[in-house]
Amino acid sequence: MKFKKMIVCLLLIAALSSVVFAGSASAKSVLYEGDIQAGDGYQINNHVIDVADVFPSEDYASFYVYEKDTELMDKGLDINDTFTFEIDNEEVEVKLLDTKTGTLPRAEIAITITDEDIINTKGVVDGGHEKAEFSGTPIIEITKSVSSNTIQAGDSVTVTVRAENKGDDEATDLRFSNNLPEKFILEETFVSQSGEMSLDVGESQQIFVYRITSTEPGTFTLKPTTATFSNNAGVDFPQTSSNTPTITVEGEPAAMADVEVSADLQEPVIPRGESTEVTLLIRNNGEGDAEAVSVDIQLPDGLEYESGDSEIEIISGTPTIYLQTLGVQQEKEFTFNVNAEEMGSYPVTASYSYISAEDPEAEEINSETTTNALEVTKGKYDVIFEQPLYVYIVPVVIILGAAAWIYYRRQQYRF
Amino acid sequence: MLNILMVGNGQCGNRILDSINRQAFGSKSRFAKFYSKQQYKSNVQTLAINTAVNDLKEMKYTKAKDRIHIPHLHGVGANRNVGRKVFDENKSQIMRNLDERGSFDLAFVITSASGGTGSSFTPSLIRELKEQNDYPVYAVVVLPFREEGTLYLQNAAFALKDIRESGVDGIILADNQYLKQMGGDVESAYDSINEMIAKRLIFLLDSLDSEMMMVTDLGDFKTVMSGGAGIATIGYYEADGEVPIRTAIQKAVSPSGLLFNTNVYEEASRSMMIIRGDKSYLSIDEISTEVEKLSDSVGHVFKGIIVRKGEYPRVLSVLTLESASELEELYHLAVDAINIEKEKKERVQKDKEVDKAFSQIEGLEPHY
Numbered sequence: 018m019k020f021k022k023m024i025v026c027l028l029l030i031a032a033l034s035s036v037v038f039a040g041s042a043s044a045k046s047v048l049y050e051g052d053i054q055a056g057d058g059y060q061i062n063n064h065v066i067d068v069a070d071v072f073p074s075e076d077y078a079s080f081y082v083y084e085k086d087t088e089l090m091d092k093g094l095d096i097n098d099t100f101t102f103e104i105d106n107e108e109v110e111v112k113l114l115d116t117k118t119g120t121l122p123r124a125e126i127a128i129t130i131t132d133e134d135i136i137n138t139k140g141v142v143d144g145g146h147e148k149a150e151f152s153g154t155p156i157i158e159i160t161k162s163v164s165s166n167t168i169q170a171g172d173s174v175t176v177t178v179r180a181e182n183k184g185d186d187e188a189t190d191l192r193f194s195n196n197l198p199e200k201f202i203l204e205e206t207f208v209s210q211s212g213e214m215s216l217d218v219g220e221s222q223q224i225f226v227y228r229i230t231s232t233e234p235g236t237f238t239l240k241p242t243t244a245t246f247s248n249n250a251g252v253d254f255p256q257t258s259s260n261t262p263t264i265t266v267e268g269e270p271a272a273m274a275d276v277e278v279s280a281d282l283q284e285p286v287i288p289r290g291e292s293t294e295v296t297l298l299i300r301n302n303g304e305g306d307a308e309a310v311s312v313d314i315q316l317p318d319g320l321e322y323e324s325g326d327s328e329i330e331i332i333s334g335t336p337t338i339y340l341q342t343l344g345v346q347q348e349k350e351f352t353f354n355v356n357a358e359e360m361g362s363y364p365v366t367a368s369y370s371y372i373s374a375e376d377p378e379a380e381e382i383n384s385e386t387t388t389n390a391l392e393v394t395k396g397k398y399d400v401i402f403e404q405p406l407y408v409y410i411v412p413v414v415i416i417l418g419a420a421a422w423i424y425y426r427r428q429q430y431r432f
Numbered sequence: 433m434l435n436i437l438m439v440g441n442g443q444c445g446n447r448i449l450d451s452i453n454r455q456a457f458g459s460k461s462r463f464a465k466f467y468s469k470q471q472y473k474s475n476v477q478t479l480a481i482n483t484a485v486n487d488l489k490e491m492k493y494t495k496a497k498d499r500i501h502i503p504h505l506h507g508v509g510a511n512r513n514v515g516r517k518v519f520d521e522n523k524s525q526i527m528r529n530l531d532e533r534g535s536f537d538l539a540f541v542i543t544s545a546s547g548g549t550g551s552s553f554t555p556s557l558i559r560e561l562k563e564q565n566d567y568p569v570y571a572v573v574v575l576p577f578r579e580e581g582t583l584y585l586q587n588a589a590f591a592l593k594d595i596r597e598s599g600v601d602g603i604i605l606a607d608n609q610y611l612k613q614m615g616g617d618v619e620s621a622y623d624s625i626n627e628m629i630a631k632r633l634i635f636l637l638d639s640l641d642s643e644m645m646m647v648t649d650l651g652d653f654k655t656v657m658s659g660g661a662g663i664a665t666i667g668y669y670e671a672d673g674e675v676p677i678r679t680a681i682q683k684a685v686s687p688s689g690l691l692f693n694t695n696v697y698e699e700a701s702r703s704m705m706i707i708r709g710d711k712s713y714l715s716i717d718e719i720s721t722e723v724e725k726l727s728d729s730v731g732h733v734f735k736g737i738i739v740r741k742g743e744y745p746r747v748l749s750v751l752t753l754e755s756a757s758e759l760e761e762l763y764h765l766a767v768d769a770i771n772i773e774k775e776k777k778e779r780v781q782k783d784k785e786v787d788k789a790f791s792q793i794e795g796l797e798p799h800y
Contacts, residue, residue: 426466432489432496 046133052123058145065146071122078124083146107132137250152250153186159259170268173230178242181221188216188246193224195242201229231266232377238263274373275303280388289396292323292356300348306374310340313368320363325353362390434474434641437539442550443487445542446480451630453493473641477533483507483549508548515552539569546576546584551591555598562599571600575607582769589766602657604664606691632666635748639706648736660701660752665692667749681722684747693758700730701754708738709745
């Protein structure tokens with residue numbers, strides 16, 4: 018009995034395995050299933066499977082596999098035999114199904130491939146690989162040049178990007194990518210190829226022409242312009258990059274502003290309901306003037322702005338200080354009062370922004386400073402409200418009683 | 433517990449009564465009436481009567497229900513004839529108020545002898561009280577400053593006579609002229625005199641209803657007050673430190689302690705002496721020696737001793753007088769005052785002849 022059970026289990030495992038393997042086989046795509054005469058071939062991209070000889074009497078056929086004109090392998094198959102090879106890392110299987118007689122004998126074959134998507138050209142080729150047409154290799158050479166490699170700070174330079182196809186096939190789906198260099202401002206664009214384009218063999222074209230202006234001294238290497246492309250057969254080629262010219266910018270760096278804001282609490286601890294003064298000191302520590310200095314006083318929930326210097330405006334509920342300019346080493350002090358009704362810890366944050374007057378990029382600089390937390394403790398009279406009700410009722414009753422007694426006595430003695 | 437009636441007639445009587453009520457609160461604070469209670473040992477009913485409403489309004493420590501205003505302008509203008517008439521017209525109202533207060537064991541009527549309302553109301557009131565009740569009624573009479581004027585002097589003479597003849601059981605004299613020796617301005621002198629009189633009466637009331645080591649009671653008081661010429665005065669001494677009891681007794685009968693100027697060893701007829709204080713001060717030997725010394729002169733001395741823990745010695749003496757040389761002096765002055773007033777009146781009658789001068793131009797008109 019035990020032996021019978023083992024047999025049944027093995028059969029079930031074998032059936033399950035066949036299903037699994039059948040599933041794997043089904044992942045392959047059948048490229049071709051049919052007859053091919055001896056001397057003809059089947060082309061897949063730049064590969065050709067030539068049917069060299071067919072011997073129906075022997076149920077045998079011989080095959081050659083070429084990549085363009087180069088023979089990769091030769092195989093002889095009996096009926097139902099197979100051989101495999103790879104194209105672009107995908108496995109191609111050739112199976113001889115039958116041999117047939119005729120003026121020229123024919124072999125019935127089945128060709129399958131693991132991923133059909135890589136196939137661009139396929140079909141039966143009369144005359145085999147010698148008659149097949151193959152796709153070429155485009156070679157895109159990108160040249161990036163600048164009008165001058167040495168300029169003064171604030172001067173402009175023109176950048177030209179050209180591309181030339183030095184390969185033997187047309188470049189299709191050609192797409193360029195170009196990044197502007199740091200510390201330069203794009204002044205004007207003369208040429209800019211956008212979208213997909215193509216470039217014939219030997220063709221040269223301006224891709225980008227633009228003018229940029231330096232913002233600060235230094236030596237800067239431009240980033241390469243890159244391109245992706247395919248050939249006529251749709252074969253994608255690796256990304257290619259341009260050269261990276263260097264530009265030296267001479268001159269003194271721009272005098273930049275360096276604004277610092279500090280905030281101090283007059284009293285770090287205050288009783289609930291009372292106010293304290295906060296002092297904001299805005300100081301320009303840089304070597305250039307600051308413009309459009311804006312300071313927003315951010316108060317946490319529960320902390321209320323009570324009053325402050327007249328220069329502090331309330332904009333959308335936020336106390337704000339705005340200074341048109343703040344000179345070198347200049348400082349300005351502002352004070353305001355805050356209070357809180359509830360106990361807690363309240364940090365006061367001043368977020369500020371400014372622009373360096375001499376910054377050609379006019380880049381807005383943002384920062385913020387935060388005070389130590391203002392600790393709001395119990396109010397002077399909070400203890401009164403923490404007492405049980407009788408503490409209030411008893412004195413009130415006593416006072417009312419005393420008042421009633423005084424009134425009664427007064428009436429007794431009033432004549 | 434004794435039921436005692438105290439009536440204050442006129443401005444002076446009202447003020448002394450108010451001072452008694454204030455001192456009964458046991459505190460000098462003006463707010464004492466709001467937080468304290470009068471500490472009378474007896475059932476003491478006080479009543480202030482006046483024709484001047486402003487005098488009644490001045491009272492601060494006497495309940496409104498214990499003040500009776502007899503409407504007659506604003507006083508009787510020191511005219512006792514008017515005062516007597518006003519009392520007669522309002523007698524029923526006054527007596528009804530007194531009747532509503534129940535019966536008493538003893539009554540004091542406090543008055544000035546010289547004013548209008550008090551000096552005229554008191555004899556009539558005492559007469560009515562005596563007719564309608566059988567309890568003893570004593571008058572506390574305050575004599576005027578001699579320089580206050582002829583009207584007051586003649587009022588004092590006649591009022592004192594009328595009171596004595598009203599059926600009163602005794603007159604306790606206090607003399608402003610004698611007491612002004614304390615000095616100070618007029619207002620403070622009046623206040624001090626009123627307080628002195630009030631303090632003595634409070635002490636007397638307290639003593640009559642206290643438990644004593646050696647007993648004096650209302651009966652003894654009556655006996656003392658019925659002696660002599662029906663005129664008495666009160667002496668008092670209150671030590672403010674440790675004082676031998678004999679010294680306290682001597683001071684209580686010395687001129688500085690009396691309300692009326694008299695030589696007790698010559699003019700007193702009977703005496704009651706109430707001695708109070710901590711037992712450590714109450715030496716029986718010393719008390720006996722001093723009382724015997726006084727007895728040798730006045731005849732009988734009732735003595736009572738009250739022990740109060742921690743209290744310095746206090747002594748009250750009630751002395752009835754056989755004679756009062758000071759009173760005789762007062763009456764001499766009063767006779768002079770009456771004569772002066774009489775002469776003034778006659779002169780006024782003569783002055784009316786001046787009117788004849790004016791009569792010469794009657795019927796004539798001025799021409800310009």
